[in-house]
Amino acid sequence: MIAVSNKIKNMEEFARVSGISRPTVSKYFNEPESVRPSTRARIEEALARYDYRPNVYAMNQNRRLTKNVGIIVPYLADPFFAEIARNIEDACIARGYTPMLHSSHGDPAMEVEILESLRSLKPAGVLLAPIGRRSDRKAVAAFAKHVPTMLFDSNLEGIGAGFVGSDNFQSVPMIVDYLCRTGEAPCFMEMPPVNPNANKRRMAYVGAMERLGKEPQVISLPGDGWNFEEVGFREGRRILGDGGFPSSNVLCSNDRLAIGLLAAAYEAGIKVGHGAGCSMRIAGHDDHPFARYTCPSLTTVSQDYDSISQRSVDSLFALVEGGGKATSRPEILFEGRLVMRDSA
Incomplete structure (x- = not known):
């Protein structure tokens, strides 16, 4: 028996000290609502008692589909991309997913490196604002072939990914x-x-x-x-x-x-x-x-930040829920609105 004061190292130890089967504990972490309320209450009581949090990344390696969503922008220091990324993060969280935000810093090699790193984490999908002209189109297309991917802000036509942006x-x-x-x-x-x-x-x-x-x-x-x-x-x-x-x-x-x-x-x-x-x-x-x-x-x-963000997320999850097998990759464009201020 592991002492209460010891740090719980993994899910097997947590299952043992809480007296709940490992499959049931795993089921809870994958989808809490799938566990009976009485069992869920026991698990949550044990979580509080032992101050245990699972290693999400280790769990993901054993799943075919994770609850992670990658978000990649070309330049996070730009408040434009920071704002739209924040909106996308909020929309992902509201859907029960964990967003992982990355900046490629305008570097095509880094953009590819981020895609490769995300692929190893088995994300449910990825929302990518590509660098554009200097992006490695072949690498992005290869990624989109295996991982549900939606582009936003700027499009790379012909790579097999949907796009949401401004008209x-x-x-x-x-x-x-x-x-x-x-x-x-x-x-x-x-x-x-x-x-x-x-x-x-x-x-x-x-x-x-x-x-x-x-x-x-x-x-x-x-x-x-x-x-x-x-x-x-x-x-x-x-x-x-x-x-x-x-x-x-x-x-x-x-x-x-x-x-x-x-x-x-x-x-x-x-x-x-x-x-x-x-x-x-x-x-x-x-x-x-x-x-x-x-x-x-x-x-x-x-630009309609809110609509672009929400539709990007909705379109990605439609692709995810379809097993990434959508026959078409939509191009969804939103109209802009004239904002008249003092400069003109």
């Missing part, structure tokens, strides 16, 4: 139309093409301008990293110093670029907005968590 071809024309109706036709400050959203937003801008009978003016920026604020500030300062933008309205392909450009305009002594004394308007896309706190506050397009 760039609805949101970008909406803000282009607004800027054209309320001022000079905007030029487009394009983020470095690190993921498919960059190209889609440029294409959406060009198409919207042409439909309005306007000449598209795309300003492509150098770089292949995720330091968008730095790029927006550095290149904005350079362009302003070289004579300025081709339009007094500048639409940035994401809010982080716009935040950098706002700082460059401030440094150059340019007043941004649509009031008296303003000579430049700046708008962005995404409704970044910091967008409302810039000076002036940033006009942008809001």
Whole structure:
């Protein structure tokens, strides 16, 4: 008999000291509601008495399907990804699953390493916001073939995984139309093409301008990293110093670029907005968590964080519950909402 004061090392010891069979204890940890209420009460009393918590990862190795869900974002330091990851975590927890959050730090090798590590833990499924252009498509496709996978934020088409995100071809024309109706036709400050959203937003801008009978003016920026604020500030300062933008309205392909450009305009002594004394308007896309706190506050397009998060989780669990055998991988797009603030 093991003394009460001893530390319980594993589930076998816990079953022995609590007087409950090992299969029943295991059944409880897999699904508490599957155990009779009287037995469940005995197990929970023993848990409190012995202060025992099972090794979840060891348990997972003996299961065909675990209650873990992997969540991978390209840059967790970005509050945009932190916010959407938080929403996804909450949705997973509400479904009785344990989320495991990872950041690939914009590194394709790390993205693959995280996928390989998750696969060894036998997750129920994975929600992946891929790096994008530099992702190892072959490795991601191979992973999605064996583990139920849903992509969010940016899509890697043709790899056999579903996608939930924003409809760039609805949101970008909406803000282009607004800027054209309320001022000079905007030029487009394009983020470095690190993921498919960059190209889609440029294409959406060009198409919207042409439909309005306007000449598209795309300003492509150098770089292949995720330091968008730095790029927006550095290149904005350079362009302003070289004579300025081709339009007094500048639409940035994401809010982080716009935040950098706002700082460059401030440094150059340019007043941004649509009031008296303003000579430049700046708008962005995404409704970044910091967008409302810039000076002036940033006009942008809001992505539907809540719906994207919830639908990503719902779609993943539909795939999980179907044994990963879904015949189609849906692409689900949500419309953006124009958020008019002081910058434009």
